[in-house]
Amino acid sequence: MDRTPHAYTPHDVARRETSEQLRARIPGWGADLDRADRPQFPELSLREDLTGARWEFPERQPGGESRERSIEHAFVTPVFGTAQPRRGLSGAIRKHAYAKYSEARAAHWLMLIAADRVEATGAHLMSIVRLHPDNPITETGITSELTRSGLSSRFGRKRSDTNHQWMDPVLVAGPFVAAAVVGAKALARARRTD
Amino acid sequence: MRAMVYRGPYKVRVENKEIPRIEHPNDAVVRVTMGAICGSDLHLYHGMMPDTRIGHTFGHEFIGVVHEVGSSVQNLAVGDRVMVPFNIFCGSCWYCARGLYSNCHNVNANATAVGAIYGYSHTCGGYDGGQSEFVRVPFADVGPTIIPDWMSDEDAVMLTDACPTGYFGAQLGDIAEGDSVVVFGAGPVGLFAAKSAWLMGAGRVVVIDHLEYRLEKAREFAHAETFNFTDYPDIVVEMKKQTDHLGFDVAIDAVGAEADGNLLMHVTSAKLKLQGGSPIALNWAIDSVRKGATVSVVGAYGPIFSAVKFGDALNKGLTIRGNQCPVKRQWPRLFEHVRNGHLKPSELVTHRFPLEHIAEGYHVFSAKLDGIIKPLVIPSAA
Numbered sequence: 001m002d003r004t005p006h007a008y009t010p011h012d013v014a015r016r017e018t019s020e021q022l023r024a025r026i027p028g029w030g031a032d033l034d035r036a037d038r039p040q041f042p043e044l045s046l047r048e049d050l051t052g053a054r055w056e057f058p059e060r061q062p063g064g065e066s067r068e069r070s071i072e073h074a075f076v077t078p079v080f081g082t083a084q085p086r087r088g089l090s091g092a093i094r095k096h097a098y099a100k101y102s103e104a105r106a107a108h109w110l111m112l113i114a115a116d117r118v119e120a121t122g123a124h125l126m127s128i129v130r131l132h133p134d135n136p137i138t139e140t141g142i143t144s145e146l147t148r149s150g151l152s153s154r155f156g157r158k159r160s161d162t163n164h165q166w167m168d169p170v171l172v173a174g175p176f177v178a179a180a181v182v183g184a185k186a187l188a189r190a191r192r193t194d
Numbered sequence: 195m196r197a198m199v200y201r202g203p204y205k206v207r208v209e210n211k212e213i214p215r216i217e218h219p220n221d222a223v224v225r226v227t228m229g230a231i232c233g234s235d236l237h238l239y240h241g242m243m244p245d246t247r248i249g250h251t252f253g254h255e256f257i258g259v260v261h262e263v264g265s266s267v268q269n270l271a272v273g274d275r276v277m278v279p280f281n282i283f284c285g286s287c288w289y290c291a292r293g294l295y296s297n298c299h300n301v302n303a304n305a306t307a308v309g310a311i312y313g314y315s316h317t318c319g320g321y322d323g324g325q326s327e328f329v330r331v332p333f334a335d336v337g338p339t340i341i342p343d344w345m346s347d348e349d350a351v352m353l354t355d356a357c358p359t360g361y362f363g364a365q366l367g368d369i370a371e372g373d374s375v376v377v378f379g380a381g382p383v384g385l386f387a388a389k390s391a392w393l394m395g396a397g398r399v400v401v402i403d404h405l406e407y408r409l410e411k412a413r414e415f416a417h418a419e420t421f422n423f424t425d426y427p428d429i430v431v432e433m434k435k436q437t438d439h440l441g442f443d444v445a446i447d448a449v450g451a452e453a454d455g456n457l458l459m460h461v462t463s464a465k466l467k468l469q470g471g472s473p474i475a476l477n478w479a480i481d482s483v484r485k486g487a488t489v490s491v492v493g494a495y496g497p498i499f500s501a502v503k504f505g506d507a508l509n510k511g512l513t514i515r516g517n518q519c520p521v522k523r524q525w526p527r528l529f530e531h532v533r534n535g536h537l538k539p540s541e542l543v544t545h546r547f548p549l550e551h552i553a554e555g556y557h558v559f560s561a562k563l564d565g566i567i568k569p570l571v572i573p574s575a576a
């Protein structure tokens with residue numbers, strides 16, 4: 001080593017380009033140089049305009065009584081989402097996860113993840129019963145592998161995600177295959193006992 | 195109306211749904227004319243976000259036309275062309291009153307740690323999103339803004355999340371004149387962060403990814419030096435060499451929960467959901483900066499714990515700053531930058547999918563096929 005790297009000496013690393021060079025090369029360079037004049041500073045600044053709000057506390061949206069909430073909240077917030085209310089078994093798990101555990105508890109989140117899987121499985125079964133079955137071809141958009149250069153986008157390109165992308169079809173098709181295997185076994189058993 | 199719905203991990207379809215109603219006097223219903231898919235939507239699509247319900251309509255980046263307004267709405271009228279920030283916020287709670295719109299306390303009953311986001315699971319409030327023909331927009335007097343005449347639709351939709359978030363990432367880095375900045379991730383957010391770092395006076399901007407086509411965009415669009423992490427046995431060591439063994443002054447994590455580069459980390463989080471996110475890029479950021487540096491985190495992580503190298507962060511005396519971007523707070527400055535040509539957000543749009551083909555859009559964006567950087571979604575009626 002001919003020179004001691006700067007980290008081991010008191011000196012700053014020399015800049016590669018001066019501010020003048022950068023200003024000439026890069027459009028807009030330094031337009032927001034003033035650190036005190038960036039939209040996020042000072043971080044906590046009381047806004048005089050209250051951004052269009054003409055209330056101190058918003059009027060309450062009706063229907064909050066039965067809605068789940070984080071127990072870290074004092075109440076159901078005055079405005080809330082009403083998409084996909086809780087239903088069925090997954091709904092019961094969710095209700096328990098919210099009622100019992102705060103956001104600080106891993107149990108809260110793991111139960112919610114479990115409820116998601118329970119609901120997805122139920123939804124697949126119901127979609128068959130309701131004659132609007134989930135279509136693993138159209139719903140995964142997998143045909144775009146053919147129309148959007150699936151192979152050439154992936155291979156010979158130093159991508160590091162090809163080592164796990166093969167797992168995706170297994171994750172998606174796994175439950176279908178498992179259901180088929182279980183079904184076939186049950187059928188075979190039923191035949192034998194006939 | 196037609197709307198994208200979630201059917202379980204890796205599966206989405208388009209269904210008929212009721213047009214949303216006014217549920218609060220300050221609501222509006224907006225007819226969507228253009229939407230987009232965000233890197234954040236991929237975390238939902240892969241089933242990583244707790245309480246993502248079947249039938250949920252995703253989409254937090256959209257513009258449209260006001261279709262109906264509630265009785266107390268004064269700032270908008272039916273027929274106005276509006277852009278809607280991805281955050282839902284009340285404008286008056288302790289946080290909103292201090293400009294922290296992404297941390298609003300009055301809109302997400304399901305959680306206190308995160309504010310509310312359109313179409314982003316019940317953990318983020320349980321509101322259906324904008325990958326559909328119509329969407330309910332709460333606090334219509336507070337969030338949306340009329341699209342200026344001079345602004346294109348594609349610029350406007352990019353200003354609802356990706357562009358402000360990248361700019362915000364650079365701001366959280368507290369960049370001083372001449373600072374060296376390393377950005378992890380060359381998706382739309384990372385590319386805007388790299389570009390914005392120059393506006394704030396960076397002396398050197400480096401972008402890291404493993405997708406060559408995106409690194410090419412980083413060189414051309416963001417004038418950045420680029421490194422493909424697969425070219426190096428250890429990208430952190432390379433970053434030390436690049437900075438005379440000091441490390442960078444600022445790092446920006448624009449990758450988030452599904453980072454690649456370490457199979458074990460990726461699989462335990464993205465596939466097995468045992469972590470709230472794979473913190474590979476975040477750990478690289480922590481290890482690539484100098485002591486006393488700032489690490490800005492705009493890549494998203496879920497609410498479950500992740501294996502972050504906190505000891506290194508502590509021992510190095512780092513400042514770590516992150517948040518969801520308070521989009522509306524960024525707008526006045528960003529509108530200026532777009533108007534005077536410093537930023538052209540629509541340059542990152544590569545794909546436009548009709549709403550009916552959204553499953554294909556999700557797959558192509560998730561698998562990073564066909565040179566995709568930013569996909570837009572166009573509803574049939576638009």
Ligand SMILES: NC(=O)c1ccc[n+]([C@@H]2O[C@H](COP(=O)([O-])OP(=O)(O)OC[C@H]3O[C@@H](n4cnc5c(N)ncnc54)[C@H](O)[C@@H]3O)[C@@H](O)[C@H]2O)c1
Pocket residue numbers: 232233234235236237355356359378379380381382383384402403404405408423448449450451452453454455474475491492493494495517518519567
């Ligand atoms: N904080 C916010 O307000 C906010 C807003 C929007 C998006 N986000 C988050 O920002 C992140 C990026 O969003 P996007 O739309 O650009 O997504 P994207 O998926 O298009 O981009 C992510 C990029 O990271 C790259 N990458 C993966 N592993 C990497 C690693 N170890 N090192 C470097 N690069 C790596 C990928 O190849 C990809 O190019 C996501 O996590 C998203 O959720 C946050």
Ligand SMILES: [Zn+2]
Pocket residue numbers: 232233234235254280355356
């Ligand atoms: Zn987003």
Ligand SMILES: [Zn+2]
Pocket residue numbers: 283284285286287288289290291297298299300
């Ligand atoms: Zn608020």
